[in-house]
Amino acid sequence: MTALQSPPKPAGTTDPSPSPRRGRRRATALAPRDKLVLGLMLGIPSLVHLVLVWVPAMGSIALSFSSWDGIGGFEDIEWVGFQNYVDIFTRYPRFWPAVQHNLIWLLFLIVVPTVAGLLLAVLLDRQLRFGRLYQSALYLPMVLSLALVGFIWQLIYQPEQGLLNNVLGTASTDPVNWLGDPDINLYAVLVAAGWRHTGYIMLLYLAGLKAVDPALKEAAALDGANARQTFFQVTFPVLKPVNVVVLVVTVIEGLRAFDIVYVINKGRNGLELLSVLVTDNIIGESSRIGWGSALAVILLLISLGFIITYLFQVFREEERA
Amino acid sequence: MKSRVSLSPASPPPVSSPRVSLPRIALHAFLIVTCLVTLAPLVWALYASLRTYDDTARNGYFSVAESLTLDNYSNAWTQADLPHYYLNTLLVTLPALVLVLLFSSMVAFGVSRFSFKFNLVLLMLFTAGNLLPQQVIVTPLWRLYLLTPLPEWLSDSGVLLDSQVGLVLIHVGFQSGFCVFVLSNYMKTIPHELSEAARVDGAGVFRQYWQVILPLCRPALAALATLEFTWIYNDFLWALVLIQTGDKMPITSALQNLKGTFFVDNNLVAAGSLLVALPTLVVFFVLQRQFIGGLTLGSTKG
Amino acid sequence: MTRFSASPHPLMGRRALLKAVLAGAGIAAVPGLAACGSGDGGGGATDTVSFGNNQSDQVPKDAITAVLKSFEGESGLKVAINTKQHEQYQEQINNYLQGKPDDVLSWFAGYRMRFFAEKGLTGDLSDVWSKVSAGYEPGLKEASTASDGKQYLIPFVQYPWGMFYLKSVWQQRGYTVPKTLDEMVALSTRMKADGLAPIAFAQKQGWPGMGTFDQLNFRINGYQFHVDLMAGKEDWQGPKVREVFDTWKRLLPFHQENALGREWQEAAQSLQQGKSGMFLLGTFVAQQFKGQEEDLDFFPYPEINPEHGQDTVEAPIDGYMMSRKPSNPEGAAKLLEFMSTPAAQLAYIKADPSQIAASNKADTSGYNSLQKKAAQVIKEAAHITQFLDRDTDPRFASDAATNGINAFIQNPDDIDSILKGMADQAKTIFTE
Structure with a gap:
């Protein structure tokens, strides 16, 4: 505790101890006991994470080359090479629509809630009467589970009984079948998903904006920049790390999307998503483990594209530091 | 130090005092409308939950309620046996939450405060791992669980x-990715001299972690706790696959019990849904102050 | 808590647990859960039988609970019920049977039972059957028998599919029951002119459309073709299946539009309100017509091909299986024997009068008019089918069949490409 009382040295002042460089931690020689403690502190969580996340993920990759109904021991597995992948690409009618829907889903989430969330965050990032009230209202949906969101929006989208058609006045004449019409239901569901996601993004940006030094903005204002210029030239660059977090969160959300369509119609008829196809094949009554795993690996490869881009980003940050 | 991680700026910048001006009014109007639109679906569900089945079956949902009643809530409460499932969820969520924060803060501490060979690889x-889709993990995990x-x-x-031990474990394993990422970012902003001083005072690695670094991470931990609480609480897939006894299901999955196979009373389901959402709402509003403060993630100020 | 086996009242224990967890005891407190959640848990106890129940709706759940209570009274054994939501139960069945299944568990007759029986995931019930077979018609025995000639299911209740209508509406408008497809088309044309949607239709849940396919298929191609097609022995791209879809396409204009966005409950409501004329579904549709059961009636799907007439009826059977390694085999056998008795079945359908008892010894005098009709239709049929998703490989039903039918409803002009997709998938699935 004594450490806390002694004032930390402001960054930038010369360090008394003979250390090589700032930023890079000096290679302190740790006592053996400390080494052991540190090893345990890192080792146990890493082991849990590896065994429960990475080992099964590798297992899925292996299983994707098999044909197996999930019953019996591992000796019952028949290995079929790339057959599952070939079949999925060439003769699985739901596959390409699902890929397309996943990409639309991602694109929508990356664009709409991000822009809306950023706008709301900028609007709310000031001394504002009722500011906190607005904030609370706007991020309220994000604490709801996607399953719940799916249910609530069904009450809105029902053709004859739903809120939307009644408000539009089309309920009695020619009700729009928001969730049943495969040409529009994906977008209807995206609105619901975006509804929940926007609050989250707003929150992340709000947190980021709070960290922008007000002096910077003042300086810009003194230089005669208008609000928009200030935003794009001063604020936005500072938000860059937040943008990365937003992107990651959005990609996770976009690729994991599952509960909401599953609740609405089991992900059929225009709402196919890769996650749904995987689930249908591996945990339903009918298990086609090899087939489902191959689909999962395809989903994994798509995620991996983003994961690598992201890690690259983190890496660079690390090197700059 | 304190001011750096606390949420509110010590003195608000003297922006133009909130006078009543036209742009201000427009701003408020815009925000009010946006909030109303955002809240509309929830209010609609709330409205439905307060009406009787007979009422909506006869008059439709888009109509003035004949009467408002809390019956659906008491029915949902008893019919779906909600107290039992709240407890199930609590007994999974709390241990998972404590462990995931403990584990990931230890790892974050290690990778952000020390330099060793596998530092970056581990991070x-x-x-x-946090970005992997759940479905990629689930099949082998099920086997693993069956054989353990x-x-x-x-x-x-x-x-x-x-x-439920298994459920706790997978939450810990799966969620620790995100938490390690956030916490290590946060810990990097804590000056190195602090733990150095502690070390000079003779504090071991664990004491540096427990008594110096961890207390300083409180805002980030609070933010993560809030987020993780809602995520673990709202989980649907893990329980669906890894739990086989109806009585052990957490509440999010148990909600399904209210949805009849042959007969669906939406008003009842709406009431049940709102009851299920209640704990996350409460946690959120209680912790929202810490939340925004903590979510700076330590990443913007460099 | 659906288990009614006596367990120390959990509340006090729970509170203590709660405290422990809140105090940050973390995982150490978790073991307590098991004690709280599951009563005495089965284990090796020989006086308890565990029972996997898929009847999660309040009314049938209470009914089955009452039936098991009376078994407890009669046998001196205890039953630990594990209730899961109906759909969730089906989704999990595969993992459930391989994991730690209950001794006795709910399931369906037909291919869907055989699939798991042949994988060795459920127990042989030949011994029980040798005692109870006098109570079942041969068709029910066949539906409970796997390819090895042994029985794996005890039938409990059954319900037929048919065209439902409201007698009052038809009387008022002077409609009569159609016997052939042509008569049904003529009737539908008349209904359309009267401003009704002739055939109510809902496919949001993904399965009701399978019923339409089944009816058209065995009316056109006969029972044996249905069986062979479902077993993967016939070609989905062949002319016979093609004719089914062509006929369906001809009838589609008489079906309610937007079926893919409608749940069957909503379609039933349109029948109730006199907005539609008839509705193909199982007798469980009566659950939507509370208080109106006497006005509700049905007729078997009209004849299409005179060679087959109306000789087949779709009448799914629900029943009970035994897990492969029950912790209490004698108790499980006793319970299954009990479930085959008319008393148990009648006690159950009292709470759910949309089904009929599977036992032929059941006293039908207490049936309502719908149940009587159902019993008669089943008795008169030469062949009984289970339903598309119970008669074929579940892997084919849940994916290829459902989505093929959905695609057809959406684009009836794409029959060729849709059937090619279904045929391709049938080939991969049935050769696997």
Whole structure:
């Protein structure tokens, strides 16, 4: 505790101890006991994470080359090479629509809630009467589970009984079948998903904006920049790390999307998503483990594209530091 | 130090005092409308939940309620046996939450405060693990759980499968990726001199972590706790696959029980849904102050 | 808590647990859960039988609970019920049977039972059957028998599919029951002119459309073709299946539009309100017509091909299986024997009068008019089918069949490409 009382040295002042460089931690020689403690502190969580996340993920990759109904021991597995992948690409009618829907889903989430969330965050990032009230209202949906969101929006989208058609006045004449019409239901569901996601993004940006030094903005204002210029030239660059977090969160959300369509119609008829196809094949009554795993690996490869881009980003940050 | 991680700026910048001006009014109007639109679906569900089945079956949902009643809530409460499932969820969520924060803060501490060979690899492993889709993991995990024996006193099924221990473990394993990422970012902003001073005072690694770094991470931990609480609480897939006894299901999955196979009373389901959402709402509003403060993630100020 | 086996009242224990967890005891407190959640948990206890129940709706759940209570009274055994939501139960069945299943568990007759029986995931019930077979018609025995000639299911209740209508509406408008497809088309044309949607239709849940396919298929191609097609022995791209879809396409204009966005409950409501004329579904549709059961009636799907007439009826059977390694085999056998008795079945359908008892010894005098009709239709049929998703490989039903039918409803002009997709998938699935 004594450490806390002694004032930390402001960054930038010369360090008394003979250390090589700032930023890079000096290679302190740790006592053996400390080494052991540190090893345990890192080792146990890493082991849990590896065994429960990475080992099964590798297992899925292996299983994707098999044909197996999930019953019996591992000796019952028949290995079929790339057959599952070939079949999925060439003769699985739901596959390409699902890929397309996943990409639309991602694109929508990356664009709409991000822009809306950023706008709301900028609007709310000031001394504002009722500011906190607005904030609370706007991020309220994000604490709801996607399953719940799916249910609530069904009450809105029902053709004859739903809120939307009644408000539009089309309920009695020619009700729009928001969730049943495969040409529009994906977008209807995206609105619901975006509804929940926007609050989250707003929150992340709000947190980021709070960290922008007000002096910077003042300086810009003194230089005669208008609000928009200030935003794009001063604020936005500072938000860059937040943008990365937003992107990651959005990609996770976009690729994991599952509960909401599953609740609405089991992900059929225009709402196919890769996650749904995987689930249908591996945990339903009918298990086609090899087939489902191959689909999962395809989903994994798509995620991996983003994961690598992201890690690259983190890496660079690390090197700059 | 304190001011750096606390949420509110010590003195608000003297922006133009909130006079009543036209742009201000427009701003408020815009925000009010946006908020109303955002809240509309929830209000609609709330409205439906207060009406009787007969009323909506006869008059439709888009009509003035004949009467408002809390019956659906009491029915949902007893019919779906909600108290039992709240407890199930609590007994999974709390241990998972405590462990995930403990584990990931230890790892974050290690990778952000010390430099060793696998430093970056470890960080990358966790961060990437957090991005994996759940469906990629689920099949082999199920097998693993079926083959892992547990003593009877820990799981009445005798294996990890169909045990709440298993559910806790996968939440810990899966969620630690995100938490390690956030916490290590946060810890990097804490000046190195602090733990150095502690070390000079003779504090071991664990004391540096527990008494110096961890207390300083409180805002980030609070933010993560809030987020993780809602995520673990709202989980649907893990429980669906890994729990086989209806009585052990957490509440999010148990909600399904209200949805009849042959007969669906939407008003009842709406009431049940709102009851299920209640704990996350409460946690959120209680912790929202810490939340925004903590979410700076330590990443913007460099 | 659906288990009614006596367990120390959990509340006090729970509170203590709660405290422990809140105090941050973390995982150490978790074991307590098991004790709280599951009563005495089965284990090796020989006086308890565990029972996997898929009847999660309040009314049938209470009914089955009452039936099991009376078994407890009669046998001196205890039953630990594990209730899961109906759909969730089906989704999990595969993992459930391989994991730690209950001794006795709910399931369906037909291919869907055989699939798991042949994988060795459920127990042989030949011994029980040798005691109870006098109570079942041969058709029910066949539906409970796997390819090895042994029985794996005890039938409990059954319900037929048919065209439902409201007698009052038809009387008022002077409609009569059509016997052939042509008569049904003529009737539908008349209904359309009267401003009704002739055939109510809902496919949001993904399965009701399978019923339409089944009816058209065995009316056109006969029972044996249905069986062979479902077993993967016939070609989905062949002319016979093609004719089914062509006929369906001809009838589609008489079906309610937007079926893919409608749940069957909503379609039933349109029948109730006199907005539609008839509705193909199982007798469980009566659950939507509370208080109106006497006005509700049905007729078997009209004849299409005179060679087959109306000789087949779709009448799914629900029943009970035994897990492969029950912790209490004698108790499980006793319970299954009990479930085959008319008393148990009648006690159950009292709470759910949309089904009929599977036992032929059941006293039908207490049936309502719908149940009587159902019993008669089943008795008169030469062949009984289970339903598309119970008669074929579940892997084919849940994916290829459902989505093929959905695609057809959406684009009836794409029959060729849709059937090619279904045929391709049938080939991969049935050769696997």
